[in-house]
Amino acid sequence: MTPAVPATPTAPASVSFPALGTTASLLVADPGAMTAARRVLDDELAAVDAACSRFRSDSELSRVNAAAGAAVHVSALFAEALDVALHAAQVTAGVVDPTVGSAVRALGYDITFAALRPQDLGPLHVAGPSAGWRAVDWDPAARRLRLPPGVLLDLGATAKALAADRAADRAAEVTGCGVLVNLGGDLSVAGDPPPGGWRIALADDHAAPGTAARPTVSITEGGIATSGTSVRTWAREGRRVHHIVDPATGDNPTPVWRTVSVAAFSCVAANTASTEAVVLGDRALDRLRRAGLPARLIRMDGTVERVCGWPEDTVQENTAAKSSSRGAR
Incomplete structure (x- = not known):
């Protein structure tokens, strides 16, 4: 009898396309599962956009913000996104806080980044400290929400990460294979990974060509999120402004980190920690160590800091996915 020859592992299949103002990437360990996995991802992206987009007048978030001062009943998905943001x-x-909507708008980010033109922006305005998450009157059992007058929610810091987690989990369940979802630097994996895990290339900008010279890491579960201040930026009155806001001031935080990548048990947890690190500046190192979260932080001068076992930089060809700071909101 001729002995059986082990089958050669099939390379994961991948697809990328524009979504949520950034690039969505989907990888599946079984190429035959791509159609079903893509359908799941498309459904999740459409749902989260309809629920949480700041840039759609017909979104549920826009309706909630317009009703500030009055109680509104929200959908199950919006309730989940709000619960995640408040957590x-x-x-x-309060370092990562959903009540920064007014501050983000004041800095000029009140339309999609693709449509934002510096020549259309008025004078720079800083809204001042945000109301804070405790000001949100939220009854999760009844799904009833009331915002104080003048308070605007912005779920951008966590909603996209939640979409990545939801899509990866559901696609893995539907297809029965390993799945990776990357939404502009918010990356989640579920199911059985390919041999050696999912290889992730790290970059400031996912849209930059080539991955051969980029440091890589491998993950088998959970998520990685990268937040940064070097790509999603615009100029106002001679000053460079970006999308990450310190709720304590309503302004961009003091520039310390160009890019922060964090690995955690979920993309939401990783995104929360990476955004917090950008706001905290140098204090982020001790905070990440106390939380036990592996992280790679790049200072404005390019110096790299690593905590909690994040590996030394290695470069590998044919990287499976790219994680970047672009599209963090």
Whole structure:
């Protein structure tokens, strides 16, 4: 009898396309599962956009913000996104807070980044400290929400990460194979990974060509999120402005980190920690160590800091996916 020859592992299949103002990438360990996995991802992206987009007048978030001062009933998906945002605010002591909507708008980010033109922006305005997550009147059992007058929610810091987690989990369940979802630097994996895990290339900008010279890491579960201040930027009155806001001031935080990548048990947890790190500056190192989260932080001068076992940089060809800071909101 001729002995059986082990089958050669099939390379994961991948597809990338524009979504949520950034690039969505989907990888599946079984190429035959791509159609079903893509359908799941498309459904999740459409749902989260309809629920949480700041840039759609017909989104549920726009309706909630327009009703500030009055109680509104929200959908199950919006309730989940709000719960995630409020939890992020709680665990970060308000450093990552959903009540920064007015501050983000004041800095000029009140339309999609693709449509934002510096010549259309008025004078730079800083809104001042945000109301804070405790000001949100939220009854999760009844799904009833009331915002104080003048308070605007912005779920951008966590909603995209939640979409990545939801899509990866559901696609893995539907297809029965390993799945990776990357939404502009918010990356989640579920199911059985390919041999050696999913290889991730790290970059400031996912849209930059080539991955051969980029450091890579491998993950088999959970998520990685990268937040940064070097790509999604615009100029106002001679000053460079970006999308990450310190709720304590309503302004961009003091520039310390160009890019922060964090690995955690979920993309939401990783995104919360990476955004918090950008706001905290040098204090982020001790905070990440206390939380036990592996992280790679790049200072404005290019110096790299690593904590909690994040590996030394290695470069590998044919990287499976790219994680970047672009599209963080």
